[in-house]
Amino acid sequence: LSRVVITGTGLFTPEGGVTNDELVASLTTATQRWNEDHSAEIARGDCTARDIPSSKFILRASGVGHRYVIDKEGVLDPTRMRPRLRKRGEDELSLQAEICVAAAREALAQAGREASDIDAVVVGCSNLQRAYPAVAIEVQAALGARGFAYDMNVACSSATFAIQNGVDALRCGHARRVLVLNPELTSGHTNFEAREFHFIFGDACTAVLLEREDDAAPAGVGEAWEVLGTRLVTQFSNNIRNDAGFLNRCEEPAREPRELLFRQNGRQVANEVCPMVAEHLRVHLADAGIPVERVKRLWLHQANLGMNRTIAKTLLGREVLPEEAPVILDEYANTSSAGSVIAFHKHRGGIGAGEHAVLCSFGAGYSIGSVLLRKLRD
Numbered sequence: 001l002s003r004v005v006i007t008g009t010g011l012f013t014p015e016g017g018v019t020n021d022e023l024v025a026s027l028t029t030a031t032q033r034w035n036e037d038h039s040a041e042i043a044r045g046d047c048t049a050r051d052i053p054s055s056k057f058i059l060r061a062s063g064v065g066h067r068y069v070i071d072k073e074g075v076l077d078p079t080r081m082r083p084r085l086r087k088r089g090e091d092e093l094s095l096q097a098e099i100c101v102a103a104a105r106e107a108l109a110q111a112g113r114e115a116s117d118i119d120a121v122v123v124g125c126s127n128l129q130r131a132y133p134a135v136a137i138e139v140q141a142a143l144g145a146r147g148f149a150y151d152m153n154v155a156c157s158s159a160t161f162a163i164q165n166g167v168d169a170l171r172c173g174h175a176r177r178v179l180v181l182n183p184e185l186t187s188g189h190t191n192f193e194a195r196e197f198h199f200i201f202g203d204a205c206t207a208v209l210l211e212r213e214d215d216a217a218p219a220g221v222g223e224a225w226e227v228l229g230t231r232l233v234t235q236f237s238n239n240i241r242n243d244a245g246f247l248n249r250c251e252e253p254a255r256e257p258r259e260l261l262f263r264q265n266g267r268q269v270a271n272e273v274c275p276m277v278a279e280h281l282r283v284h285l286a287d288a289g290i291p292v293e294r295v296k297r298l299w300l301h302q303a304n305l306g307m308n309r310t311i312a313k314t315l316l317g318r319e320v321l322p323e324e325a326p327v328i329l330d331e332y333a334n335t336s337s338a339g340s341v342i343a344f345h346k347h348r349g350g351i352g353a354g355e356h357a358v359l360c361s362f363g364a365g366y367s368i369g370s371v372l373l374r375k376l377r378d
């Protein structure tokens, strides 16, 4: 079987940076108006007044300090609370394809590759903007890549699941170079009117270029991370749901609008998922014969700072230095499947050739994916 290496990564970041204070100010205005509009029902006890959000709570509970969104104005408008996106014609590149192309170009440039070198494109993300044709096929055409392309969705774990697909395709000889893309436009699925959900997410798109080692640049040229192994696991849970789907218009009774957006039992997710992830990583590393103390860096899914500290501490059996498990929540918030790849993209300096590291995602499903890496060359 061919050895597989990551030779480039890319990141698209929207221009619209939103601080916690800006988000809280918008939701506070919207909440006060809602409470005023429903004062009679609230007084009668037919509904309860909505609580005001707090920036202090957000930072303390999650580690999220800021996020980027595709349309800041629409998100912060207290009368709208969602992005305002121009409807594009069928002859125009779709928004998700556009951000994929931007991230892909950076990954290709980093690896010194042309789009025509690519013969498989996998788009993995939590929400696809349409059913078909696949966004991945649109990206393939826009880039001028060859071969085949498809979309897939395993929510926050879409990147690691797509990486395993890419690695398998390379090892089996179905492709020679695979682009994995994660266009996460989470502001489309975020309920900005609910204080328990409004702060969680941010938008971004990541790209990872996978190649067979025998096809990659000659030794000594360009960065390369060998994929030593991948492992995926899923276990059904209703604690994170988004029920938006093509049967919604047929269902009776119709669903509540909030059911068609992201929702979760956050506390329960944290309690259940942390031990699962730590154990998953321990066993994956043990089976690969890699002692945990040899792991130089953990690029974990970015949902909650406390969760990442807990997972890293459980795995390594000690307090973890911030640089050992980099966090991007302060700037990007939770970007779903893109999160661990953003951490890898921005914080992989200082690791020497031959040293080990782990990329790991987890989230809705539940789903967990881990990718064991060894740096081959700088």
Ligand code: COA
Residues within 6 Å of the ligand: 052, 053, 054, 055, 057, 058, 061, 062, 156, 195, 196, 197, 199, 240, 264, 265, 266, 267, 268, 269, 270, 303, 304, 307, 334, 336, 362, 363, 364
């Ligand atoms: N501002 C102020 N208060 C808020 C608030 C906000 N924006 N959002 C929630 N609160 C309140 C809650 O209403 C609750 O109030 P109550 O005690 O009166 O009922 C209180 O804060 C505590 O809420 P809780 O949900 O228990 O907080 P938490 O410490 O569990 O933190 C998360 C919430 C979402 C940050 C945390 O649970 C989390 O990150 N979980 C993991 C999520 C995850 O990994 N998801 C994966 C899918 S992406």
